[in-house]
Each structure stands twice: as structure tokens, then as C-alpha cells.
Amino acid sequence: MKYSRQRELILKTLRENAVHPTAEQLYQFIRNEEPTISLATVYRNLNTLAEKGIIKKIEGLENMAHFDHQTHNHYHFICTQCHQIYDIPCDIAPQLAENVEAQTGMTVTYYDISFRGICNHCKNRN
Amino acid sequence: MKYSRQRELILKTLRENAVHPTAEQLYQFIRNEEPTISLATVYRNLNTLAEKGIIKKIEGLENMAHFDHQTHNHYHFICTQCHQIYDIPCDIAPQLAENVEAQTGMTVTYYDISFRGICNHCKNRN
DNA sequence: CTCAAAATGATAATCATTATTATTTATAAT
């Protein structure tokens, strides 16, 4: 993979933001520092980085992909009130893949859990 | 909810198909019996039925929503080779919501697990 | 039977994402 200033900026910006931004949100952030960057470049790099396992693509929420700089295995909790995304540690579901493989015979190469509900912040506000 | 022949057909067709079809696939099936049905009607009814909990909407695979006539809690396994969707029983992950609530304090109203890997059919063919 | 509310069919609009293409940039080889 060839170096590019734009890709470096995308990675840096994603790593500084704990909010699991969408491609569009990252694009808006980055435009402050690099006003000529193209939205297509942001999409292209996010997808490439996710394919290489350098970042994580979170799909299946609303109708936009979100991106996560954390590569270690973990899950996500989406608050249905404020739409904030929270991290859930992976030790919440040990042996899950092994159990499915034992029960079905199929090979599990990946799995993801997404939780929905009300976060502590919104519970306190109500 | 007012009765409609179209909605009845959509439900009947979904229930006869174990393949977790997309709206477009259902539309094609149904056109054989009801050639004047509109794609918008299929989308409209599938969303309404899913909102009411009569069917289940499966999001986050490729770029199309799939629909499932099974309402009881269960998960899905998507074969990365043949793209077939299989059902995984929910007893694979007991107490998952309770564990997250105990650990985080947040309220879990819903959660979903999606597995990816190679199904038995594809393993035998390889 | 009447009529308002709800559903439909046809199609335009939306909107996230991807493809295209001419141009620019990084880096390996000379």
C-alpha cells in the first residue's frame, strides 16, 4: 500500500474520535484540515483499511456504515434514544463461535453482536 | 390495520419461503400470482409487518434487507461462499442481555448476533 | 349504502455508496 497524506489524516482523525463516525462525518471533520479532500477518497480508504483489518466497519445500524479504530474484538450497544454507540467488551460472550460450530458443524470465521436499548446517560435524563 | 389482498399474499409467500428473501425477491415471486402488485407495496407492507413484530427484518448483510417469517428469537449464519442464510437457535447465547445489563447498567431492549463462515454444504463441495 | 380512513400502483425522489476518468503523487529503477 502506497503512502498518502489523505489516508494518514483519515486514520488519525478516526483514532482521535471515539464516536464511531460515518464516512460523511469523517469527511466533514477532515475538511477543516484538508479542504480539497474528496468524499470518495474517504470512502475508498475506509473500505481498504477495513479490508486490511486496520480499522473495523460497523454495518447494520440505520442505513449508514460506521467506522471504529479499535481492532480488538468487541461489540456495540446503540442507544435508541440518543443514537450514541458504545463499546461492549468481548468477554461478555465467551465460547460463542465454538458453541455454534459444535452444534451445527459449520465453520464460523466471524461474528458480531449488536445491542439496542437505553444508555445510562439517557436513563438519568428521563 | 385494514385487510388487503396484497398484504395477505406477501405474508403467505414469505411464510412459504425459508430462504429469508429480500423485498425484491418477494416482489418477483408474488408477481406470478398478482402481476399488478407494486414494489412499493411490498416494501411498505414488509416494513409495517416488521414494526408490528409479525415478521422480522434482517439488516446488515450486504446492502439489502432480508425478511424472516420466524418471530421467535433466533440468530443468523450467512455463508460467505453461497450467501445462503441459516437459522441459529437462540439457546446458543443464554443470559447475554442480562450479563450486559449487569456489567454496564444500561437497559438492553433487543440484541442480535450474526455469524459468518462456511456452511456444511459448501464445505462438502470444496 | 355511504363515506372517511387506509391501502394501492406508478413513479419520482432520496441518499449512501461505488464507478469512472483525467490528473497527480509516491517510490523503485536507472
Added chain:
DNA sequence: ATTATAAATAATAATGATTATCATTTTGAG
């Protein structure tokens, strides 16, 4: 350092799933 070439970019058009619109039709309560 200079060139060559493979990869990356910017700008924008295209795609494609889904939703909105709206005139017309259908359902079902009174």
C-alpha cells in the same frame, strides 16, 4: 537526481436499494 509506472486522488456521474408522493381504489364501520 531523473525518469517510469503503479497507485492514489479529486471531481463527478452512476448505481441501486429504499422511501415519498399523489391520484385512485378498496375496506369496513355506522
